[in-house]
Amino acid sequence: MTNIPSLMRAAVTRDWNDIQIEQVPVPDIESGEVLVRVGACGICGTDLKILAGLYQGYWPPSLPFIQGHEWAGTVAALGDGVVGLQVGDRVTAENHQGCGTCVNCRSGRYNLCEGAGTGNSAHKIYGHSSQGAFAEYAVRPARLLHKLPDTVSFEEGTLVNQGALGLHAIHRCGIEPGDTVAVIGPGLIGLVTMQLAKAFGAARVIVVGHGPRLDLARELGADDLVDGTKGNSTEGLRALTNGRGVDCVFECAGTPAAIKTALSSVKRGGRIALIGLTGNQLIDVNMDRLTLDEIDVFGVRSSPNSYPELINLITAGKVNVGKLVSRVYPLERIAEAIEAFRNREAGAIRMVVRF
Ligand SMILES: [Zn+2]
Ligand SMILES: [Zn+2]
Structure with missing residues (x-):
């Protein structure tokens, strides 16, 4: 050396x-x-x-x-x-x-x-x-x-480390072109995942949160915003989708309330990616809703095999991490x-x- x-x-x-x-x-x-x-x-x-x-x-x-x-x-x-x-x-x-x-x-x-x-x-x-x-x-x-x-x-x-976690979530959940996607929690992981969903073909991305981070979400391309401090977030998401619910939800906040919003705002047959951690809290979940509406729930941990693809997406300008x-x-x-x-x-x- x-x-x-x-x-x-x-x-x-x-x-x-x-x-x-x-x-x-x-x-x-x-x-x-x-x-x-x-x-x-x-x-x-x-x-x-x-x-x-x-x-x-x-x-x-x-x-x-x-x-x-x-x-x-x-x-x-x-x-x-x-x-x-x-x-x-x-x-x-x-x-x-x-x-x-x-x-x-x-x-x-x-x-x-x-x-x-x-x-x-x-x-x-x-x-x-x-x-x-x-x-x-x-x-x-x-x-x-x-x-x-x-x-x-x-x-x-x-930012590749956290961004690659978002990319792993996108792959787990399987975004389809034309999907309507909700991202709950516009912190770093939410703001990257939101951009990735659009890069993968989501027609519309709705970000749920509050405060100045919602402005940043808009700046980075969010189509619609739901301010969780100004009413019920599930009702907000349902209202924006004619009552139907969203195709795919990325839960990035890690609170029991956010997870409940994810479960109640996804459409019948929709998908949910759980990225946030609650610190081992127990949460009441209506399991029949998952069964009868065939909701797919994906746990997401770390970022296996995701770095090279994310670096390519950043390099191509599909994801703006500099603003984060x-x-x-x-x-x-x-x-x-x-x-x-x-x-x-x-x-x-x-x-x-x-x-
Ligand atoms: Zn970290
Ligand atoms: Zn091993």
């Missing part, structure tokens, strides 16, 4: 809700791995929960720890046996590494790796259970890296960026740390 320092700056989670800028060793690369100089790393809602210690013991397994899983950068060095990448390539990284050998991994569903939670060290979620990218350098297996064209900035590259970067901070101000994100400043779709 040439020009690689032995030490780097990193934001280290020292204790719960205590993140410090420190000098730490640049990680070594092993066979099949790549050292990447981090260009930018986004701050996600999950980062706030990990930082607060809500998943302590497994995300992260122990402290100190380096978080950060939504990022892009430049290849700095290659381990033995890496093909398809060169020093200087611009890349973005998947964070979910399946064990590679279980039945789900071998069928391409590595987001559902059976090695998860079993202590199988081949299963890793970088930034959650293995070292993340709030640091000047990060190491990843080559197969988790995807090239970014020069026209996609590092800041935009940080709310503010950019230097690494030294990461604690301030986290606080601003928590307080939903500047719309706070995404705060990004730029190196």
Whole structure:
């Protein structure tokens, strides 16, 4: 390796809700791995929960720890046996590494790796259970890296991680040309999924939410808006579809109320993609409605096999992710960026740390 320092700056989670800028060793690369100089790393809602210690013991397994899983950068060095990448390539990284050998991994569903939670060290979620990218350098297996064209900035590259989740949801749900689609919850994932639905041929996309995010949804191409603070959202969606309901609903809010809206506003024979998490809350559901109206419900987790396609869609201008970067901070101000994100400043779709 040439020009690689032995030490780097990193934001280290020292204790719960205590993140410090420190000098730490640049990680070594092993066979099949790549050292990447981090260009930018986004701050996600999950980062706030990990930082607060809500998943302590497994995300992260122990402290100190380096978080950060939504990022892009430049290849700095290659381990033995890496093909398809060169020093200087611009890349973005998947964070979910399946064990590679279980039945789900071998069928391409590595987001559902059976090695998860079993202590199988081949299963890793970088930034959650293995070292993340709030640091000047990060190491990843080559197969988790995807090239970014020069026209996609590092800041935009940080949004591929969440955007690819939206794309996975689109594939799970199966958008058909001409569909009327509802997106509940215009946060980052909702605002990307909304654009993807149109790119896949939805004739009409209705976004359900409230506040300034609805204005952003309109700016990004939403055809109709339902303000959940100004009446019943199901009635709003039914009124916009002549009482029939929508063909497909993407639930991106993760609240019991939003899930109930999804279930009650989808048409007979419609589809629902559940993307948001409620934190293990129990919800009353009329199961007969699902049976008698043949409602298809799809759980959606992570973004298997979705990065290259999403990068192509961003490059082609089919999805605008640049508008979803709310503010950019230097690494030294990461604690301030986290606080601003928590307080939903500047719309706070995404705060990004730029190196
Ligand atoms: Zn995330
Ligand atoms: Zn596996």
